[in-house]
Amino acid sequence: MNLWETMTGSDLTREWKAFEARAGALPAxxxxxxxxxxxxxxxxxxxxxxxxxxxxxxxxGLLEETAADGQSIDDVLSDDIACFCAALAGGEGARSHRDRWREQLNRNVARKLARLGG
Known part of the structure; x- marks a missing residue:
């Protein structure tokens, strides 16, 4: 990956298209x-x-392997895909971009209030 690909995201576009092609081969x-x-x-x-x-x-990859083994999606992920995704992303309480924005906003407000008060 070079600087231009990083800046434009073209490497991600290729990778995303490859993901979608792989997903297209999965059962419904x-x-x-x-x-x-x-x-x-x-x-x-x-x-x-x-x-x-x-x-x-x-x-x-997990979906591809389970499809190849003939396992149903309910056997693999149960019915709580949101919980599965939270675990993949770092567990419950994993920081999201909303959390980072909230922290940044709080820091900025605290800094402004400190300037007004001091």
């Missing part, structure tokens, strides 16, 4: 789980999503 119930996994993992990403690519690759 596994594809539906993939769509839900993507939706539940998005809040844990940074602005580029670069930090999620290895996690998504692992999740897709």
């Amino acid at each position: 119930d596994h594809r539906a789980a993939w769509e839900q996994i993507k939706g539940h993992l998005y809040p844990y990403s940074d602005f580029t999503g670069r930090n999620l690519m290895p996690i998504l690759d692992g999740a897709l």
Whole structure:
């Protein structure tokens, strides 16, 4: 990966297209789980999503292996995909971009109040 790919995100676009091609080969119930996994993992990403690519690759690999073994998606992920995604992203309480924004906002407000008070 070179600087230009990092700046434009073209490397991520290629990787994302490869993920979607792999997911297209899954059975319907596994594809539906993939769509839900993507939706539940998005809040844990940074602005580029670069930090999620290895996690998504692992999740897709799990879906591919279980589909190849003939396991149902309920046997693998149960019915709580949101909980599965929270565990993938670092467990319950994992920091999301909203948490980072909230912390930054709180720091900025505290700094402004300190200037007004002092």
